[in-house]
Amino acid sequence: MENWKQNPRVFWTLGIPPSVWLLAFFIIPLGFLFVMSFSDKAIVDGQVSITGYDYLTGFTNYIRAFDPLYLGIMWKSVWISALATALCLLTAYPIAFGICFAKDKWKPLLLLLVVLPFWINLLIRTYALIAVFRTQGYLNKILGWVGLGPYEMLYNNFAVVFGLVYVYMPFMVLPLYATIERLDKSYLEASLDLGGSQFQTFMRVTVPLTMPGIVSGVILVFIPCLGSFLTPDLLGGANALMIGNVIERQFKAANDWPFGAALSFLLMYATFGALALRYLFSLRSKGVDV
Amino acid sequence: MAARLKPGQGPLDYGSRLWLRLLFAAIFFVLYAPIITLVAFSFNTDKRGVVWRGFTLDNYARAWNNASLIEALTNSLVIAVIATVFATVLGALTALLMWRFRFPLKGAYEGFMALPIVIPEICMGVALLLFFVNSGMMEFFVHMPWPLNLGNIIFAHVTFCFPFVAVVVRSRLVGFNRQLEEASKDLGASEWQTFWSIIVPFMKPGLIAGALLAFTLSLDDFVITFFTSGPETVTFPVKVYSLVRRGVSPEINAASTVLIVITVVATVLAMKLQAPPRADKG
Structure with missing residues (x-):
């Protein structure tokens, strides 16, 4: 790598276009959002204006976000995301583990099979789930054959959790696969030779040694779950609102942009918090990393 | 435990x-069954779409004749x-910059470049909406x-595409x-000649993989488009969203199948291009 001063012309030619783009269409828009989050709707002639704003009036929007109603929704978003993340881990771990111990010729195909759904449009996958779970859907049809149902399976928290697991599971498999693949298998042999059962070996050798992958996967899944909008919107309906839906409502139906902006920033801070946690874990586990 | 092993089966x-x-079979079944049913029922004659009544291409014909659906797809x-072209160029520039130069605050710069990848889509969507409305761009383009x-x-x-391209191209570089x-x-080549005849050919697989990634990301995006599109400019996912909210129909299945095929091929x-060919290293 060379110092930029050695070739400033090339440095600026390469650096300016992407930096200007990022500044204009990302940093400045976020700045607008930030300012908006501290603003209020203007009052014109004693009436709340639809498009006018009083800028930088204070923290009212943030204070309002801590109203029990919104606090409840935020709390619900956190536990729904946490539950979905836990279920992702429970299903993804055996998958990643299985792929690592599969025959070499099968590995690329199995990995492709795991990742492929991820590339199919989120909306289409969610739509596919609706067709399965709706009251006249495939699952109720099958249950009908054995004399059960029909059940109302959509528009509740269960549907949202299932949808999130379904959609984000591949995100969990990849980091897990990467760490399990690098795991020195002779540790497992040693543990088994020394009389450890398969279960003990798994809990006391495999899991601790693959912790970096688990932490990465958990955070990679938790972040998009927390910020999800489409899944709770289509599968949860009005009964399972998450923070993303409340934000959308402020910008569309409710037309309260300052409040929506404040909620967006709270969501972003939560995201950064999760990323910081991941960073801390990566520092701590550097010593043990295999 | 070892006692239960079959002959020829090692403990690992x-x-x-x-x-x-x-377990594998069960998880893959859950993962794929909804998608496969969706594709299969796009060929179903039954309008309500729950029971298989027979094979037909009518749904595709109907989707094709649905002007608003075709407009959204176009x-x-x-x-x-267009986004792919811009994102590939910007992403390649970013990747080259990061790969070639040492400069002050490089870590911070790298972090900023990764921001569009990590922040929740909905936050980026509303930020851009706010920006487009306040800067007059919304009014201008409408x-x-x-x-x-x-x-x-x-x-x-x-x-949101170009930081992804940057990651892919940089890993190639x-x-x-x-x-x-x-x-x-x-041998006397200028900076420019070296760039075009040495570096670009080497980057090419990364560029193509990055471009395909940008293409899929753009084609698939719903959330950010949902906030930044005007009432007249509907994209395919936004259109499907409005249809899905009204209910399930085989026409959506047909349209979705087309999109699935495009993305899966891309x-x-x-992936084929991104897998580093071992022979040309060093």
Whole structure:
């Protein structure tokens, strides 16, 4: 790598276009959002204006976000995301583990099979789930054959959790696969030779040694779950609102942009918090990393 | 435990364990069954779509004759192609900058470049909405003739696509042997000549993989488009969203199947290109 001063012309030619783009269409828009989050709707002639704003009036929007109603929704978003993340881990771990111990010729195909759904449009996958779970859907049809149902399976928290697991599971498999693949298998042999059962070996050798992958996967899944909008919107309906839906409502139906902006920033801070946690874990586990 | 092993099965031979295979089959079934049913029922004659009544291509014909659906698909493809071109160029520039130079605050710069990848989509969507409305860009582009009225969406798509392209291209550049570049310069080639005849050919698989990634990301995006599109500029996912909210229909299945085929082909291509060929290293 060379110092930029050695070739400033090339440095600026390469650096300016992407930096200007990022500044204009990302940093400045976020700045607008930030300012908006501290603003209020203007009052014109004693009436709340639809498009006018009083800028930088204070923290009212943030204070309002801590109203029990919104606090409840935020709390619900956190536990729904946490539950979905836990279920992702429970299903993804055996998958990643299985792929690592599969025959070499099968590995690329199995990995492709795991990742492929991820590339199919989120909306289409969610739509596919609706067709399965709706009251006249495939699952109720099958249950009908054995004399059960029909059940109302959509528009509740269960549907949202299932949808999130379904959609984000591949995100969990990849980091897990990467760490399990690098795991020195002779540790497992040693543990088994020394009389450890398969279960003990798994809990006391495999899991601790693959912790970096688990932490990465958990955070990679938790972040998009927390910020999800489409899944709770289509599968949860009005009964399972998450923070993303409340934000959308402020910008569309409710037309309260300052409040929506404040909620967006709270969501972003939560995201950064999760990323910081991941960073801390990566520092701590550097010593043990295999 | 060892007593239960079958002959020829080692203690670490988990791949041949029945329970793991069954679990695999179950998870893959759950993962794929909804998608496969969706595709299969796009060929169904039954309008309500729950019971299989017979094979037909009527749904595709109906989707094809649905002007607003086709318009949305055209919009999506136009946006994806234009956004891909810009995102690939910007992403490649970023990757080259990061790969070639040491500069002050590089870590912070790198972090900023990764921001569009990590922040929740909805936050980026509303930030861009706010920006487009307040800067007058929304007003400006809405009254433009097609395809210029897609301008806002294209700007938004380039912004979230190019950091991904940068990551892909940069991982390709890591395998570059810098001596080739030095040799080229020693032999009298200019910076520009070296760039075009040495670096670009080497980057090409990364560029193509990055471009395909940008294309899929743009084509698939719903959330950011949902906030940045005007009432007249509907993309395919936004259109499907409004249809899905009204209920399930085989027409959506047909349209979705077309989109699935496009993305799967693009993805498989990208993956093939991204797998680093070992022979040309060093």
